[in-house]
Amino acid sequence: MTGQPLPLVFEEPKGRRKPPPHLADLTPEERKARLEELGLPGFRATQLATHYFTRLADDPAQMTDLPAGQREQLVEGLLPTLMTPLKVSQADGGTTRKTLWRLFDGALVESVLMRYSDRTTMCVSSQAGCGMACPFCATGQGGLQRNMSTAEIVEQVLAGARALDRGEVPGGPGRVNNVVFMGMGEPMANYKAVMGSVRALTTPGPHGYGMSARGITISTVGLVPRMEQLATEGIPVTLALSLHAPDDELRNELVPVNTRWSVHETVAAAWNYAKVTKRRVSIEYAMMRDINDQAWRADLLGEVLMSYGDWGWVHVNLIPLNPTPGSKWTASRKADEREFVRRLEAAGIPTTVRDTRGQEIDGACGQLAATEA
Template sequence: MKQHETKPAKRLSLAELKAKAKRQVLPTDQPPEGATSPDAKPIITFNERRKGKAPSHLADLDMAGRKELLTAYGLPAFRADQISRHYFGRQVVDPAQMPDLPAQMHEKISETFFPTLITDVRSLKADKGRTIKTVWELFDQTRVESVLMGYPGRATLCVSSQAGCGMACPFCATGQMGLTRNLSTGEIIEQVRAAITTVAEGGLGEENQRLTNIVFMGMGEPLVNYRAVVQALHRICDPVPEGFGMSARNITVSTVGLVPSIYKLAEEGLPVTLAVSLHAPDDELRDDLIPVNSRWKVKELLDAAYHYYEVTKRRVSIEYALIKDMNDHVWRAQLLADELNRRGSGWAHVNPIPLNPTPESIWTASTPAAQRAFVEKLRECGITTTIRDTRGSDIDGACGQLATEVNRNQAAARRANVRHVQ
């Protein structure tokens, strides 16, 4: 060996990396975020607390259903194509702005196809106007959120598929709300239509910008509301007049790990990106961090994700919220890389996400040094890794935070009003 050459650094084994880890914080060290009692435990639920179906909307129906409904009201079936082109092609919901429809049909078409499903009750801007977070009130006063994020020449919308969430992840504001109810296809699609309109009108401060990407990463577990979400995917991706005609490759569906539904989604023929909210590569931690892991373990989940990749040829995103001293250890990065590489190479892309800090809580962001070490280990093992862009941290950016604040403020106002009357 020449004198100027140096020996490569010894690669530590998983056991050696684990032995070097200094501190381990556990999800059970503190009650879940938003808990009202010190002994609170996360409780998974798939059952809606609130019953009631949203009014039927054009977006709830495929073209055959739209024609059938028109015929049932004594209107010509061919009008379905015209109405759909105005809605999906021009984002118009007022029949008076559909010049090829007879005026005598306007009222009936408005009642039949375009009930008001979502109403903006509060919107906040951040990132110099490039991010808009909106709280929507639904027909039954339930509230959900969406986040619109602008980038040069394009925009991304984060949509909600449920009001609240039943997955009970202890670090998630939405998870501590519990599940109120599933959203209808129309309620999901109306979030999309509103975003398309906002972007087209320059609402993010840039001309010639358009909505190109949609992520189902808002409130709720999308795969619990499977039927409505799959129908929404068709409305988003199917060409006008069936839908908006957006590219399926720019749509992402997130899940905490409902394994049977991942296999089912793989067979739908919709090449959307699957994002797995993993957050821990070992069952010992993930059982408490992601309660649904008690049903489907990490290996089962990653097997399902790999199957999705094999069927759709779409690389899977592995979402990983880096939480200080809880899941950001280098040995966990090594274990994650080993689990991914065991199934093949190039099939998964890891997105570490710096957690929104919560003061005086165990749920706080990893240090920059810990983030770097985690990412470096993954890359060293050949895993494509990108720190995900965070937006809206100054406007209650984590999903569920703003809706919770609005609900809390309105409840306080109601109580104050009652006291005033008394």
């Protein structure tokens, strides 16, 4: 494995305006200081945090414990509007909700709420666009516009939490239990903001949302130095490695970053994360017809993963590809999918096929934004 600095291709374009500072970007001490800089009482920061994270309030009129004469000023100082919903699409009887957001500078991102019988998961974006250029991904074809801020990431989760709390999602009031960084962007290429959002989401109320770190999954195409860094954070999130091919020849084509860190280096970093954290790693594998779904590739994937030991460090999550319009990339045949699963399980590797939701609402990340743009 290599500790080389990340290449320039992972950096967002220069000259972009930053979002206004928001309570979720700041520590409790910084929130207090921010209000005092604005000539407002610093102790009001905790009240604002309580409204935002615990009461899930987004209307100043609901914040009646704040003095009426200062309320608007306090909210503008720590709770500025960061994103506006442009379109909400629903599927699965309303239990899947995809939201297209316009950020303060016009950039478009997406988030998806998925409610199941025993949990609710928010799939969030970490960048507007993506610089990884994976050819089968709608987001990757548009390039990277900019990194999202910590607060912009958190706000996607809190927006879902409000919808649940207010009974807007079938099933009655509820709570977001899981967050997956599998929306637009490469989370590891926006590491600081992503980890800031993880801390804001897992900090107990009133200073954070108070969810379990074990309910958070961070996906990556394999930025090895950042995977190694994540192993040192002491935060028990789940790591998901988007592998998509077990051999360098094909993965170089499907996941261009593989030319920088090979399959061996990337899987070794994933194994190291499991070894250090004692958290099972998820291997994400998008099944593409006649591209990466051959039976021999299932065997090779099994060999690659089992070469690090059979102590249950890994789980394979096969993803039926949600094709983008006009794309040559399409989902595998069900028979090929079943054989792939059979061979991995025969090798002793737990394997599941991801539940496909939201196909009728442009469910693949980036489809809705690309259509709107």
